[in-house]
Amino acid sequence: MGKNKKRKVPVDLDQELELSFTGFTNSGEGVGRVEGFAVFVPYTIPGDRGRVRIKEVKKNFARGELVDLLEEGPGRIEPVCPVYGYCGGCQLQHVDYKRQLELKTQLVKDAITRIGGFPADLVREIKGAAKIWNYRNRGQFPLAHNGSNQIGFFKAGSHQLVPIENCFLQHEKINQLLEVARSYLSRLKGNNLKHLVFKVSPETEKTMAVFVTQNENFPEGEEFALFLREQVPDLASIVQNINPKPYGPVLGRKSRVIWGEESLEDKMNDLEFSVSAESFTQVNPEQTKILYKEALEAAGLTGKETVIDAYCGIGTITLLLARQAKMVYGIEFIPEAIEDARENAEKNRIGNVDFVVGKVEEVLPRMAAKEIRTEVIVVDPPRKGCEPEVLQAMAEMGPERIVYVSCNPATLARDLKLLAGQGYEPKYVQPVDMFPQTHHVETVVLMSKIEKQA
CATH class of the missing domain: 2.40.50.1070 (OB fold (Dihydrolipoamide Acetyltransferase, E2P))
Incomplete structure (x- = not known):
């Protein structure tokens, strides 16, 4: 048999062409196709048609810039910021808020189905923000x-x-x-x-x-x-x-x-926190309350559980969990954040917490090796998701429930698939819009341990 011929890329650098946009990426770019070949273009949305100049060509995709908008897709509006399109802070000011929520929900569904292999109906209606401007603290x-x-x-x-x-x-x-x-x-x-x-x-x-x-x-x-x-x-x-x-x-x-x-x-939630210069906290306080409420409800605590809060930061979720649990361990690799967390626990007179400094991918396997029993594990990792060692350690510890808080639908879906292979199943996926006018979306997922058949 002869060798398969390499597929010829159907676009050239600096070429101008007309594209209809039918998809949307998790970095906020519209997706058009030339003979099935994907072209990503910022500041476009599904339903747009425009003239595009190709700025980058790769083996499997290309990137372009919008030269002229020929037809507007549903939900397109005029952005309010004079430097929108130049400043890198926002990606969706050209989209009305209702449409933003629809696009973000679809991003989560696409990741859950295509990467995770789970049904789309696991994804609940997104929790939108009441305040879509001037929300960052x-x-x-x-x-x-x-x-x-x-x-x-x-x-x-x-x-x-x-x-x-x-x-x-x-x-x-x-x-x-x-x-x-x-x-x-x-x-x-x-x-x-x-x-x-x-x-x-x-x-x-x-x-x-x-x-x-x-x-x-x-x-x-x-x-x-x-x-x-x-x-x-x-x-x-x-x-x-x-x-x-x-x-x-x-x-x-x-x-x-x-x-x-x-x-x-x-x-x-009636708890007091000290926020130092180096402390990482969520930047949208009103939506943070909704996000943490979802995480607490997913944890399903009765006061009898031992809980681990991985990537705990200054201990915000940890202390909220501690009010409903028997014992909570918080893990964070930034020493200054752990100092803040301990101070916050003392400030709020919460004693059923223990904060550990170290990388989660090192600390959690050690806890698993010591056979520390836990009913619930909460993880809120960075965009890259959990390290394989973290997922393996969680599976070895065998909690009844894993609450996964994510800021990246793609790595979330990847990790959920791996956890599913370790005996867990997702019960639901709850998107929360923490960052209006941007492509970012947070998600809370409840994973439950699959009961072995007798």
Whole structure:
């Protein structure tokens, strides 16, 4: 038999062609096809037809840019932000909110069926947001030192700064801080200041400003801090964070307080939490309440269970679980987050918790080897999903229920399929829209152990 001929790619670089869009990717791009060959184009949605210029060609797909929109698909609207399409923060401002929810639900269904092999009817109706603008309680703004010290966001897929005056997704208090800070930047010399990070406590409306620098030598920080204090009455904390790494996470592991408190005080379901400069918390507080409510209901606690909360962060879910469980173990690899978690447990007088510092893929197998019994395991991993060692350890521990909180439908479906091979079955999949105007969607899944037949 002769060798199979390689399939010829039907598009060329810089070629212009008309496409009708019929699909949608989990990165927020519309999908058109040329002789069955997929072309991904940002800022398009199913139902659109447009003229496209091919910007990248790969073996199995191509990417293009929209040159001219010829027909509008259902739900297309005019975006409100003047830098939409340049700034990389939003992907769906050109879509009305009802359609956004439909697209996100379909993303979850596609992943669950195509990757996981599960039926689509497992996916429940998405929990949409009441507030679709100004919902973010944290903003991270890079700086460009080009003579005028501009501040903004990076263009999608690059480190090219797009200057902004405000952000339609950020809390009003953060936009106030951004405006005041921008008016001062021309006074700064050198390029030590890399990012400004602003946080707000929705409960108290107090704010924090974090100066992220390449090194500790930032004498201008004191004067900059004084300026902010004079202009922003609700400012409660100003912190310098040192991060010498040119790429990767915005925040480094070392901080010092320039002025004010070490952390902001916040609440979640009557529990009090301290949020430090380095703490990771969900950025949409109202939708976070819905997300955690779903996770708690899926856990189905009666007060008798031992629970593990993997990737626990500052212990928000851990402490909520602890109020309904016998004992909860929280696992997190960032030491500063565990310090916050322990402080938060003490603050709320919750003693039936134990926080462990370490990578989940190392700690959980050790717990499994010690034959620690647990009825419920809750996991909330990063976008890459759970490591194989984590899935294997969970299966070995054999909890009655696994509650999987995910921010990536593709890795979620992959992990659910692996857990299904270890004796678990998904009972339902609940999407929650934490990030309106973006392609991101959170999901809570209840996995139950399959009872062995006698």
